[in-house]
Amino acid sequence: MNNNHFQIWENCLTVIKDNVSPISFSTWFQPIVPLKLDNEILTLQVPSHFFYEYLEEKYIDLLRKTLRKELGPNAKLEYNVVMENNHMANVKPLSVVVPGNNPANTKNRPVKNPFSQEEPSIKNPFVIPGIKKLQIDSQLNPDYTFANFIEGDCNRLARSAGWAVSENPGGTAFNPLVLYGDSGLGKTHLAQSIGLKAKELHPEKTVLYVSSQKFQTQFTEAIRNNNKNDFLHFYQMIDILIIDDIQELAGKEKTQNTFFHIFNHLHQSGKQLILTSDKAPIELKGMENRLLSRFKWGLSADLQNPDYETRVRILQQKAYKDGIILEADVIEYIATHVTNNVRELEGALISLLAQSTLNKKELNLELAIEIIDKLVKNTKREISIDYIQKIVCDHFNMAVDLLQAKTRKREIVQARQIAMYFSKSMTKASLSTIGSQIGKKDHATVLHACKTVNNLIDTDRAFKTQIDEINKKLKM
Numbered sequence: 158m159n160n161n162h163f164q165i166w167e168n169c170l171t172v173i174k175d176n177v178s179p180i181s182f183s184t185w186f187q188p189i190v191p192l193k194l195d196n197e198i199l200t201l202q203v204p205s206h207f208f209y210e211y212l213e214e215k216y217i218d219l220l221r222k223t224l225r226k227e228l229g230p231n232a233k234l235e236y237n238v239v240m241e242n243n244h245m246a247n248v249k250p251l252s253v254v255v256p257g258n259n260p261a262n263t264k265n266r267p268v269k270n271p272f273s274q275e276e277p278s279i280k281n282p283f284v285i286p287g288i289k290k291l292q293i294d295s296q297l298n299p300d301y302t303f304a305n306f307i308e309g310d311c312n313r314l315a316r317s318a319g320w321a322v323s324e325n326p327g328g329t330a331f332n333p334l335v336l337y338g339d340s341g342l343g344k345t346h347l348a349q350s351i352g353l354k355a356k357e358l359h360p361e362k363t364v365l366y367v368s369s370q371k372f373q374t375q376f377t378e379a380i381r382n383n384n385k386n387d388f389l390h391f392y393q394m395i396d397i398l399i400i401d402d403i404q405e406l407a408g409k410e411k412t413q414n415t416f417f418h419i420f421n422h423l424h425q426s427g428k429q430l431i432l433t434s435d436k437a438p439i440e441l442k443g444m445e446n447r448l449l450s451r452f453k454w455g456l457s458a459d460l461q462n463p464d465y466e467t468r469v470r471i472l473q474q475k476a477y478k479d480g481i482i483l484e485a486d487v488i489e490y491i492a493t494h495v496t497n498n499v500r501e502l503e504g505a506l507i508s509l510l511a512q513s514t515l516n517k518k519e520l521n522l523e524l525a526i527e528i529i530d531k532l533v534k535n536t537k538r539e540i541s542i543d544y545i546q547k548i549v550c551d552h553f554n555m556a557v558d559l560l561q562a563k564t565r566k567r568e569i570v571q572a573r574q575i576a577m578y579f580s581k582s583m584t585k586a587s588l589s590t591i592g593s594q595i596g597k598k599d600h601a602t603v604l605h606a607c608k609t610v611n612n613l614i615d616t617d618r619a620f621k622t623q624i625d626e627i628n629k630k631l632k633m
């Protein structure tokens with residue numbers, strides 16, 4: 158048996174070369190430097206932790222086979238990872254045992270788990286090939302299941318894309334899956350449903366939900382404690398990463414930069430990313446272009462305001478879950494008057510229940526009218542696209558349905574443009590959300606509508622008067 162580590166590794170490389178693509182060979186094997194051979198333990202130096210993990214993930218079988226061929230059945234492999242500043246003094250031993258599971262012999266470099274409160278290190282997350290998965294709390298809310306997420310026209314695409322992703326994480330074209338839409342429309346719920354379902358279907362996968370705010374705080378802390386690499390490595394080990402409210406990273410360049418590396422690593426390794434945002438990626442401000450362009454690689458699916466039928470079904474389901482029976486007229490009343498978003502719908506139901514229980518009042522239409530009217534008056538009304546369409550159509554004395562009609566009739570086209578114009582100026586909805594709700598148009602049509610209305614306001618006095626009147630009605 159040849160004891161020269163260079164020669165042994167050279168022999169291994171000859172076999173490996175025949176078993177991997179030329180690109181993989183030059184990327185993953187040529188940078189490896191054989192350091193020593195101690196009995197049957199070959200020590201290899203790898204350029205980074207990421208590199209080490211990648212080898213472990215993709216090539217451990219090949220490495221095991223080749224090494225055993227060279228050194229016999231007791232062959233073992235040990236990695237040395239070069240730390241970032243490249244000083245040899247900083248080369249940290251990070252041992253991995255091949256093939257025996259012999260944790261007693263291993264020295265492990267703990268990676269700080271930013272989610273762990275008291276004990277910062279994860280125990281041996283990757284000592285034993287094959288059982289090196291992170292054990293972490295996924296931070297998922299068990300109530301946010303697909304079963305509890307009512308489907309409607311407002312969320313159908315997002316929901317089915319989410320379902321597909323949970324069945325085959327990292328294996329669909331929807332990577333990243335970006336869920337976007339206004340506040341309270343179910344982005345967090347849906348994103349977490351995907352995580353829960355994926356965990357159920359693929360228990361071996363590591364799922365993590367994190368809000369952008371928490372991600373940001375952890376990052377700042379990692380920098381302060383000189384743990385940036387651990388932070389990076391922790392996130393690079395996740396199989397399904399869900400980051401909520403990505404718009405909150407706007408302007409945070411360093412965090413974005415780190416997220417960029419995490420994103421690339423995960424995406425390249427076939428891991429799934431699920432992001433939520435209050436705007437379509439195209440409209441996100443303060444984000445690096447290279448990140449934005451990556452968000453567009455997968456699918457961006459929006460969540461819209463639920464229509465009346467969906468609101469009714471959501472209320473029925475929530476009431477059922479709370480174990481109460483609501484008369485149809487009570488549900489209809491709430492669904493008609495609380496139209497902004499699902500969170501407010503839930504709030505209305507909770508107020509109604511509380512009032513009925515605390516004041517021992519019967520939960521009937523009379524109570525619903527009393528409570529909901531107060532609630533609607535007290536909430537600073539966020540004007541919804543539905544409401545704008547209704548007011549615009551009332552003003553022109555036409556049925557609301559006509560705005561959805563496929564027609565080029567001048568009055569209808571103009572009413573549609575006016576509704577789009579007000580939706581853009583009075584709601585936070587994106588151009589595409591507005592377009593899809595008003596006549597199923599695209600964002601370019603909405604943009605054109607806004608320009609046309611602005612031009613007419615400047616040039617046509619009668620038109621401007623109409624706009625002022627509608628504006629007044631909307632603000633009443």
Ligand SMILES: Nc1ncnc2c1ncn2[C@@H]1O[C@H](COP(=O)(O)OP(=O)(O)OP(=O)(O)O)[C@@H](O)[C@H]1O
Pocket residue numbers: 305306307308312338339340341342343344345346347435471499500503
């Ligand atoms: N389709 C739905 N079916 C049942 N419940 C829903 C649905 N959509 C939203 N909800 C409920 O509405 C509430 C608000 O949803 P969620 O927090 O997911 O909204 P969000 O879009 O993430 O809001 P934000 O942008 O403010 O974080 C949650 O309690 C959620 O369970």
